[in-house]
Amino acid sequence: MLTLGTALAFGGAAIAAGFAGVGSALGVAVAGEAAAGVMSEDPDKFGNVLVLQAIPGTQGIYGLLIAFIILLNIGAVGGDLKELTTFQGIAMLLAGFPIGLVGCVSGYTQGVVAACGISLTGKRPEETGKGITFAAMVETYAVLALLISFLMVNGIKL
Amino acid sequence: MPQASYAYAMGRVSVMTIKMLDAVKLRRIAEAATEREALVMLLETGYGGNLSGSNTFNKEIDYIIRDQLTQSRADVWEITPDPERTKLFLLEVDTHNIKAFLKARLLGIEVPDILRYGGVFNLDMLKECVKTKNYEQLPDIYKKAMNEIEQDLLREVDPLSFSAKIDSAMFRYIKAELDRLHDHSFVRDYFSLMADFQNARSLIRARFLHWDVDKIRPQLLECGEIDHRYFLEAIDTPMEQLSGKLNRGSNGRLIAETLDDYNSKSQLPVFKQKMETALMEIVKKASYNPFGLGPIIGYLLGRNAEAKALRVIFNAKRSGVEVNLPELYQ
The missing domain is CATH 1.20.1690.10 (V-type ATP synthase subunit C domain)
Known part of the structure; x- marks a missing residue:
């Protein structure tokens, strides 16, 4: 039977995957626009700009990872759905928030930084590494949020 | 397919900017022994598309420059989100x-x-x-x-x-x-500074030609920060007091400095030089914001400055005078 707790846990998975995915989609889109601009003038830079465009996509993967762990823990993946108490459900819901929110914001902002890095690559291809480093700095906070969400999900005894 | 977004424009402008002739390349062209040699050097940089020096006549340089400027305006119209x-x-x-x-x-x-x-x-x-x-x-x-x-x-x-x-x-x-x-962006600062500088230049010219207030009034441009009243009053102000009288608003200090400079050198081109430098500074500063209009306008004005520099170089080569490059974007 689907309890309120189980439904809340589904909410946690949805927040983790959904919000982080939105952030990544926006970030990849911004970086993609800048990449298209560079490519329309100099198609030889495809390799360099592709790396930078892909970087904001990681938040979506982190969100998916947490969502998958939540679904695995509540038995949604194996078809043996557990009946969670309301408090267990709230805990699962809250566990989805760190990566959901931080992933959303950092995904977009990382896209902005990556777009600037792509512009840097357009002007000075030899500086692509620095552009990647700038974009990777934003990743730190998504990784921290992933860690917290992971610890929270694993800390909930079912 | 062009997209009207700052990110796309930023990416495209970043590559278009590196194709522009910088001060080093322009100086090298200016050092060419003859006009013909300068033209060959210019075309070797890729300026003018696929043209080669061997089948291009000297007098075609004006058409080449005009064609490049037309292309840069078309590019700007195509990519600008604003x-x-x-x-x-x-x-x-x-x-x-x-x-x-x-x-x-x-x-x-x-x-x-x-x-x-x-x-x-x-x-x-x-x-x-x-x-x-x-x-x-x-x-x-x-x-x-x-x-x-x-x-x-x-x-x-x-x-x-x-x-x-x-x-x-x-x-x-x-x-x-x-x-x-x-x-209230750099666009207003740009035109406000330009209007104030042009008005100050008109005032100096009017004083030199002994114009009265009625004749200078239509020459004054709007959009500046210094009220026209001060320019009209300044027509009879002693030259050494002019800078103090026009030192108003955010552009006042620069206008006053330029007037003092003019006082010491008595050369009207000092206005144009200082204005071009100050205007380029505004645009350069705005171009540090990649998600704004600054880089796009910087590219447009950079191409204009590049064309102006080339005209100066080729005219100097024709008349055998020394080349004095104008203010450049990069």
Whole structure:
């Protein structure tokens, strides 16, 4: 039977995957626009700009990872759905928030930084590494949020 | 497929900018022994597309420069996400064309080969307006100014007067557009500084030619920060007190410094040099914001500066004088 707790846990998975995915989609889109601009003038830079465009996509993967762990823990993946108490459900819901929110914001902002890095690559291809480093700095906070969400999900005894 | 977004424009401009001729390349071209050698060196940089030095005549350089400028304006129109503000920087193209059409009509000749392309108004429409003396299709500010000019022309033909009225209409239109857009960006700073500098230059010229207040009044441009009243009062102010009188608003200090510089050197070009440097500084600063109009306008003005530098170089080569490069974007 689907309890309120189980439904809340589904909410946690949805927040983790959904919000982080939105952030990544926006970030990849911004970086993609800048990449298209560079490519329309100099198609030889495809390799360099592709790396930078892909970087904001990681938040979506982190969100998916947490969502998958939540679904695995509540038995949604194996078809043996557990009946969670309301408090267990709230805990699962809250566990989805760190990566959901931080992933959303950092995904977009990382896209902005990556777009600037792509512009840097357009002007000075030899500086692509620095552009990647700038974009990777934003990743730190998504990784921290992933860690917290992971610890929270694993800390909930079912 | 072009997309009207700052990110796309930023990416595209970043590559287009590196194709521009920087000061080092321009100096190298300027050091060429002959005009022919300079042309070959220029075309080797890729300027002018696929043209090669061996089959290009010296006199074609003007057409090549004009073609490049037309291309850069077309690129800017294509990529700008903010055509409302961008068009303000292209109005000078239309101002030039209106003057050319009007002068050609007065002289009873076909428009000479000096028209510029890529402006805000349709070129055929402008030609028709001037030919029929019907300016209904132009914005109200231009329409009013052109109708006044047509009235003046019935009395006397004064090229200086109608030229000043067209310039004045352009700045009035820019100010009206900036007010409508509630703009407080670098675009306003740019045109405000330009208007103040031009007004200061007009004042110096008026003093030199012993003009009275009525004659200088129509020469003053709107959009500046220094009230016209101070320029009109300054016509009788002793030269050494001018800088103090015009040191008003955010542009005042620079105008005052330039006036002091002029006082010590007595050379009018000092105004143009200082203005170009200050305007370029505004645009360079704005170009540090990648998600804004700054890089796009920087590219446009950079291409203009590049074209100006090339004209200076080739004219100097033809006349055998020393090359003095103007202010460049990079």
